[in-house]
Amino acid sequence: MEMLPTPSQAKEFKLAVYPSLDDCAFAGRKIDPFIPLPNSEAFQFLRERLILRHRCTLHLSSGRVFEPQPSMILPQLYLSDQYTATSPQILDDLGITHILSLTGSDIFLNTGDRFKRLWIRLEDISTENLSIRLPETTEFIKNALAGGETCRLLVHCVWGMSRSASVIIGYLIASQYMAYDDALAFVKARRPIVRPNRGFERQLRAWEMERRREIENALEVGLRGLDLEREAYDRETASHGEVRDLVHVSDIVV
Missing domain, CATH: 3.90.190.10 (Protein tyrosine phosphatase superfamily)
Structure with missing residues (x-):
């Protein structure tokens, strides 16, 4: 005949599946009262969860x-x-x-x-x-x-x-x-x-240094592109200025 888990086992299994409400701040969660039989797959799953929970609990140097x-x-x-x-x-x-x-x-x-x-x-x-x-x-x-x-x-x-x-x-x-x-x-x-x-x-x-170099390289390329655009703009502006000056002088002669 299959035996039900003892009250202490049941408590441990419950902790294995559900972290405490205080720990995870999920107030109001309803806990399923189901407790599996010892030879069931669910029982083995809970046993593994219990082991994992203990493994993931950290005892800090501060005592907490x-x-x-x-x-x-x-x-x-x-x-x-x-x-x-x-x-x-x-x-x-x-x-x-x-x-x-x-x-x-x-x-x-x-x-x-x-x-x-x-x-x-x-x-x-x-x-x-x-x-x-x-x-x-x-x-x-x-x-x-x-x-x-x-x-x-x-x-x-x-x-x-x-x-x-x-x-x-x-x-x-x-x-x-x-x-x-x-x-x-x-x-x-x-x-x-x-x-x-x-x-x-x-x-x-x-x-971090690799990402910083990537940013610096991107900025350098961007600034170089801006410099080229500025040079092209200056040449175009200068060219238009010379044309306007010639037209202006021609108008005066006439």
Whole structure:
């Protein structure tokens, strides 16, 4: 005979699927009282979610605990951990349409085909090549946000601290022409745990310098074009002036 979960198991399973209302500020959410049987697929899913929730809970040096939760960086752009990114309820509440996943594995990423998703295998180590991924991730974010107010993008890694934050910082550097330090401060003000690893920081600073050189080159080309237009205008003006002077002198002689 199948046994129902104990009250303590039921409580843990409930936490595994639904983050607390206080953590995610979704007051008034109705919690489904359904508790699955231990040998069911739903039970195994909840067990995996419980493991993932514990993995994504950060115990900070300050003694505080940072629970899995989404952070709004821009009106249509959210940053989160992997637990939050695989919660159907939270994805629905946020109105997410696009998901950008930056993890070493896609084991927990089966959230259905209703999202436009990009998964990039990326490890959170200082030797990982982030730079080669930034053009693709920046383009994905840009296209998602350009889809209109109904399009909302969630970018995540495991904790929403290094990989996903770095990609969003890279987007801000490229699209908003921010310096690395300004972009980092902007994102960190909205998600305090953000901390790119040192290798990512070096690559993002190099990304900033590349974007700055592109802007400087574009300005130089633009200014050179303006100089050529000015020279052509001056020649034309001078030519018209000489004609007017000749006509004026001729009129006097007559």
